[in-house]
Amino acid sequence: MIKATIITIGDELLIGQVIDTNSAWMAQQLNKAGIPVLRRVAVGDRYQEIWQSLDEESAKADIILLTGGLGPTADDITKPLLCDYFNGKMITHEGALANVTHLFENVFKRPLTPRNIKQAEVPDTCTVLINPRGTAPGMWFEKDGKIFVSMPGVPHEMKGLMEEEVIPQLQKRFSLPYITHRTVITFGIGESMLADKIQDFEEALPAHIKLAYLPNYGIVRLRLTTTGENKENTDQEVDRLSAELQELTKEHLIHHEDEPMEKILARLLVSQNSTVATAESCTGGYISHLLTSIPGSSAFYKGSIIAYSNELKTDLLKVSNQTLRNEGAVSEAVVTAMAEGLLHAVNANYAIAVSGIMGPDGGSPEKPVGSVWIAVGNADKLISRCFHFRFDRAKNIQLTALNALNMLREFIKQQS
């Protein structure tokens, strides 16, 4: 089977200044095209180390994809290094130059400098992949039967080159197998209990099908992975196993596809032609952000009142001062009043309201950091629940949002 390695170049990765999101996206695309990724390697902007990684990775994989180090500044050394590695000499590529000129004249609207023009220089031993989104062209090299493709690290430039050039050309070159995954999502059951529950299923799996557990703070994703020559047969077998797995986990099953909770809820709302609004205190707009990160969210999302201060809880959501004083902002009475106030202020079918203490400060012995009240429901009925998370601020916010979305998902399911 044809295999790939991804090499990411840049000191920023080795000092932790940047999180590498490119590799995950590239790995997904390669997988979809039938090319498994063997390894991912990050190296610094150092000549000797990049060179060595090219030697090492091409000894293991057939395709080596590189990103990074193609900028116009002195710390970008990928291009001269590749020129040496593939015994070339630098030439100005006419197509790349036309692209750079066009970008500066028509898109960036800035004068073209010698440094920009140099971006159109490439080793004469590569095939240029024109990058319409940026000044650094992609470069395709071949050596000893191995393919090396260098791309810029700017995400949308890399993505454009992958989709328009790299993947189509690899598909043309090789006869690739069909790799596919099925993911079943469970919630509220630990990884080890789940493993006990599906032990017989797991042991009976054919050798060519791999089962993986991906636990993540209450959610466990179970992934079946398989490879075959024929799409139809491969899909049929893995769909049958996925159905079996869904049946075995049905008490904890929340979805049969690898989708985030907000998409699962959005799909449910759209299927009912319903809308939602949120009244957020401790999540500070994060639930609203998750829902509006989905294209076309205006079909199911109306808006939110982010009542972070108590003032806004009383002014905009009509929570009474007395309730706030007697019960405290993090209480069942307050989240319920927030949800009610929201449904009065905003014409939506469903409401989500949250109030909690996300940390690091603000906790008390009775209401420690991580305490959260969530209410969900509609004009007829509201349900509420208290949670205690025990992580850092960012994770507590994420978990509050996840559980709030899931509570509404369950509420809607139970109504219908």
Add this chain to the structure above:
Amino acid sequence: MIKATIITIGDELLIGQVIDTNSAWMAQQLNKAGIPVLRRVAVGDRYQEIWQSLDEESAKADIILLTGGLGPTADDITKPLLCDYFNGKMITHEGALANVTHLFENVFKRPLTPRNIKQAEVPDTCTVLINPRGTAPGMWFEKDGKIFVSMPGVPHEMKGLMEEEVIPQLQKRFSLPYITHRTVITFGIGESMLADKIQDFEEALPAHIKLAYLPNYGIVRLRLTTTGENKENTDQEVDRLSAELQELTKEHLIHHEDEPMEKILARLLVSQNSTVATAESCTGGYISHLLTSIPGSSAFYKGSIIAYSNELKTDLLKVSNQTLRNEGAVSEAVVTAMAEGLLHAVNANYAIAVSGIMGPDGGSPEKPVGSVWIAVGNADKLISRCFHFRFDRAKNIQLTALNALNMLREFIKQQS
């Protein structure tokens, strides 16, 4: 110099199901402790490949940190592999068992199963690092003068082990140098123009100081990195150079520390004892989320009205139907009215209002996808500006938020 490599284990990384955020955090901590990271490698859950990576990476680095593959399920093979690699046999570790028992009894409040108890088994050739946050203990091995530490992949468990065990023990063992970075953040100037501007400075830098450019959609971070024996002298030299760099880039300088825009604005607001609120349409709560991701944000953030639908723009922000009809939701008149309405509804010193078309759908020839109007200001004065972003939905939302926060930062600076 003592050097480290980070090996991350898990098929989910090679199919792109998960983004690796652990490595960046680990690299930061190692750097702070004076240990540069040489490489980061991700490998799948495959015995032979993990084994080979241990051989290869320990030939290059002194310290090999591993995460992942320590769960209680069949796809977790790191522990048995390490047992073989370091010629051990599996024994139950009393401290680890006591920890697992405590967690199930007092924290998870679930029955302890044989599978959980097995989590307390470790190779007898390792030193156990107790993990109070989870069932998988950390394991410290030594071989041929190299140190190998295996940790679980669950972020808060790994972080706890790094902070409480791994870093302190490495600091005790080695006499480590002082590594430090200074980052200067610019906005609104391209990487190549910036490079031209600071070319003399860059060429005159001493050999032991490295300058890196990190461009990211309008922001360019310039990072100076240096290593020394003595903290005071090292800091002095790099602070002097950073000041020089700030002077050279002052027209475009927005900050002299590597902090996200929301923190820069938050610091400014707190220093003035001022507060902000937001009226968001197209960003759907993302600006609010960024501001409330900062601990203690209630000191400067009041709340928001996320008026995603036009209904909410009229009902809650009092934008007139006529303005919406005549000008369209994405217009200077509407964002200005949103900001005014917000300052009436919410008792905050400053307002941010945004309305735009984030895509992929909803664009028109006059207002293509990526068109955004932003207004910022206070009760006395509002300023507004139109932007045209040309990326995907997620990036357009991020850029709108970034520019809105920066517009308010500039507005406040000009007022004072």
